[in-house]
Amino acid sequence: MLMEVKKQIKISLLSIKYSIMMQMLNKVTFITNVIFMILNNASFIIQWMVLFNIKDNVGGLSFKQVILLWGIASGTYGIAHLFFEEAFNLSKLIVNGKLDSFIVQPKNVLISVVTSRSKISALGDLIYGYIVLLFYGITIKRFIIFTFVNICGGIIIAEISIIYNSFCFWFVKADILGDTINNTMLNFATYPETIFKKSVKLILYTIIPVGFSTYMPFKLMLKFGIREFFLLIISVLIISLLTFGIFNKGLKKYSSSNLMVSRI
């Protein structure tokens, strides 16, 4: 079992390496993609600066803390799209019958699929996250926690996308639902949890579970606690189990197709 996990990790890392290599084929595109993504994220600081000129705090958070929230939203999004990009295109792969080549390989289908492509602009998001950490005040402890919460949050974001995209096994047009949830999660991730009422919070920990991918990591970053640390790990484990369960159940409904396709 342990050996199998080791082999799967080796293949996934190799796959990620190759997909990043593919994205780096064109140096100019690669560099501009990364830099423009950093600038794009940085531009949102201005609207918060304007807001904090009027108010001292937003939902009890200071300017630095709100920017840290942005850093976590950006970092988690970066991890999710850099390493698991196909989680966000899964519905199209299902509908167009592009899972065939992964099913005939002796590895886990879901992991092989989601790690088979990278979005290089996501590297800009990830770098931006660490720039924000520098601005917030970096220490070794904060660096380690920030990296840890970004990985957990990134995995959760990818998994939520997989869950919603997997509905395509049952309903053809479920890709719209997947895209909507991904965009909504990103929108909510950049606002403090404290500004929302209880009923909205309930949605943010269920239907649009940005609470697990951004708010919990953010709380852990603000104040590290063993309870919060384990809660985040348990959340990742439960969502992972749910993700693999739904995907594997859906895979039995997979109907493939005979479209002419290439892996580019």
Added chain:
Amino acid sequence: MAIIEVKSLSKEFKVKVKEKGIKGSIKSIFNPNYNIINAVNNISFSVQEGEIIAFIGPNGAGKSTTIKMLTGILYPSNGTISVMGINPSKQRKKLAYNIGTVFGQKEQLWMHLTPYDNFKFFGAIYDLNDNQIEKKIEEYSKVFDLGKFINTPVRNLSLGQRIRCEIVASLIHEPKILFLDEPTIGLDPVVKENIRELIKKMNKEYNTTIFLTSHDIGDIEKLCKRVIIINNGKIILDDTMRKLKYNYLNKKIIEVRTKRKVNLHGSEEYTILKNVDNCLKIEIDTTKSNVMDIIKQIDEDEIIDINISNIPLENIITEIYKK
């Protein structure tokens, strides 16, 4: 010993039926209607180790659906499959170590990587160590003559070179069975011939069982000793190529070039296919008449050239499809 055993295999697809226009679209939301399509309908067959078998049929006959069930891509609705004693639906990973697949219409290779890097990746997928992978690459590079382009990115290769690389990638782990779904689609005749030679070589040297689907009669005629024909999800013929030809080649084509136009009219025994410019083309049913009797009806002094041939296998298979 049977390496593939299929019993009463069926696959149904539920397809939504929509009435015309916007009204139909709205109606289908609230009261959807579905059709059940029997893509594969209660088929049984077995394949022996080392066999090269052609699994053919017209478009939509159920070929790809069957191959996808045999490789674990699709789950059967009914029936049982055993590939090397493995149930593809339940032991997908175990099966994957023992089979190779090439889908002519689907790319498995990474386009931006060289064939060499691709083979390294596929070797790693099948848990081969670096030495084993290098050894296999060296061996197949010679057999498949990849030397000239093994370090060229796949996206820059010709279709023929790419298919050769696809086959090598699917052979890197030495599978016992190779499933080829239209491997020569879109290739020119020379490359097709090369691929066929390689498939033959592979079967001979490694005793690999080949399960082939193709619309190219040349693939079937030159590679396979046995053919299974499927249509509308059902097997309509399962026989050796020799018997297929023997049973169905009861028609001959006679082409005669004469000094002057010959006046012959069709009868129950033969059909005039063409009679223009002193060229006569006749189809004879050899169960009703023999070739010599028909030729004797033409004045031998008038004959300049004569050619007697079998009906092309393509026509025979088309006839079988129509039945």
